[in-house]
Amino acid sequence: MCKVAIVPGTFDPITNGHIDIIKRSKKIFDSVIVAVAINSGKNPMFNFHERISLTKEVIDSDSELEGVVVEGVQGLLVDFAKRKNAKVIVRGLRAVSDFEYELQMAFMNRRLDSDIEMMYMMPYIKYSFLSSSIVKDVFINGGDISQFVPEIVIKHMREKFSDKGVLVK
Ligand code: ADP
Numbered sequence: 313m314c315k316v317a318i319v320p321g322t323f324d325p326i327t328n329g330h331i332d333i334i335k336r337s338k339k340i341f342d343s344v345i346v347a348v349a350i351n352s353g354k355n356p357m358f359n360f361h362e363r364i365s366l367t368k369e370v371i372d373s374d375s376e377l378e379g380v381v382v383e384g385v386q387g388l389l390v391d392f393a394k395r396k397n398a399k400v401i402v403r404g405l406r407a408v409s410d411f412e413y414e415l416q417m418a419f420m421n422r423r424l425d426s427d428i429e430m431m432y433m434m435p436y437i438k439y440s441f442l443s444s445s446i447v448k449d450v451f452i453n454g455g456d457i458s459q460f461v462p463e464i465v466i467k468h469m470r471e472k473f474s475d476k477g478v479l480v481k
Contacts, residue, residue, distance in 0.1 A: 316398035317341040317431070320389055323348050323367045324356040325465045327447055329439035333404040335376055336433050345396055346371065347385040357448055357472065360384060370462050390425040398428070405432040406440050 317337050321330060323346075337344045348364045358366060361384075368382040385392045393401055401421065403414055418430040434440075442460055451457050451469055458466065 317400045320347040322351040329442040
């Protein structure tokens with residue numbers, strides 16, 4: 313049986329921490345689908361379609377991620393997983409602060425569909441305190457984010473800000 317995993321997130325933007333989790337998932341599962349969520353609550357820097365295409369661009373440019381599929385997801389994640397024949401949803405667990413939210417989500421997803429398992433992976437220590445939000449903050453304030461995101465992401469962030477008339481390095 314082909315084991316499919318979903319790696320969901322907002323990916324606003326995708327960071328090296330996300331990529332670490334996707335690579336780890338790829339080693340374990342036959343097929344990995346990165347599911348980009350709408351997540352209207354987060355007021356993202358990149359809109360839904362931009363996040364899908366940026367995530368795709370990053371994944372397609374990395375030979376270690378060959379075969380990984382990127383899709384947008386609307387509606388319940390467990391429904392999306394079911395449509396894709398996936399039994400596992402993989403999430404990254406960083407510091408303790410992720411735990412409470414992840415626990416809530418795991419219990420809710422189990423109640424919605426008890427056939428689907430949530431799996432958690434720890435990133436490398438160097439990514440443990442990395443988040444899309446901190447990357448955006450550092451970038452907006454003129455800091456160097458090249459250790460945290462692929463070059464393509466920086467290019468798109470620069471474009472986004474020059475569109476808004478903001479000068480960035
Ligand atoms: P969400 O809004 O669903 O939390 P994110 O894009 O912020 O979306 O995160 C998606 C997933 O990637 C989550 O499981 C999150 O814990 C994980 N993640 C984000 N950043 C990192 C990182 N630096 N290391 C490991 N996992 C991460």
